[in-house]
Amino acid sequence: MLDDDRALRELLRTCRTVAVVGAKDRPGAPVDGVGRYLLDVGFTVYPVHPARKTVWGLTAYPSLADVPGPIDIVVLFRAPQHCPDHAREAVALVPPPRIFWMQSGISSPEAASILAGMPVHVVSDRCLMVEHRRLLA
Template structure:
């Protein structure tokens, strides 16, 4: 489900032009979507910041950015937050998402991930939301 109006609205969000993407639930295994999708975005010009407490604790770095334990640890403005968490865990990140200053312009819940209540709260706060879609697939089809 997309809370954006048109494919053009979506395409406007998916132009890199220096955009920073934080990836909640990033995975170190390149065979997992939570790795190869952010890697795809990185190769297309997005700055990707992995968000995973275990990887941050280990001091790991991916795509030139150190892993962050949580969104609050990121010190640069985040344009897009991509979520790779189970639907029943998304709400746990709502306060962190709303605390980002400035707020992201888009929160993207990957394919299979939906949380209508969290999406409604983000939308009410002025953040566009996409649910249950693959950002890599949409990026390929829209750009």
């Protein structure tokens, strides 16, 4: 798990692309606020949702494998039981993401175990928007 603020700050400073798994542009939903924040601060955002065609005016992709470019951060807005499957998807990406981020209230030891030994930092039960603001404001 990535718990060191200095290391996280440096990683966030150099990451530019984010795949938002479970993306929805429903006003008031936490994923909507975080997604819009990421866009506002200059990230290239790839919404990932199996049923939606667009989110935030962007093309939505049914899976991580369908995203058309390298992903620096995979951020999950899915229930913990879905995290291991997304960790397996992340492991299959070439190159793999630099960070596998499970949002506030979400953690999965199984997902972390799947990513162990990979060059992927795991963050659990923390909000990407809150941490980005705190570390890079």
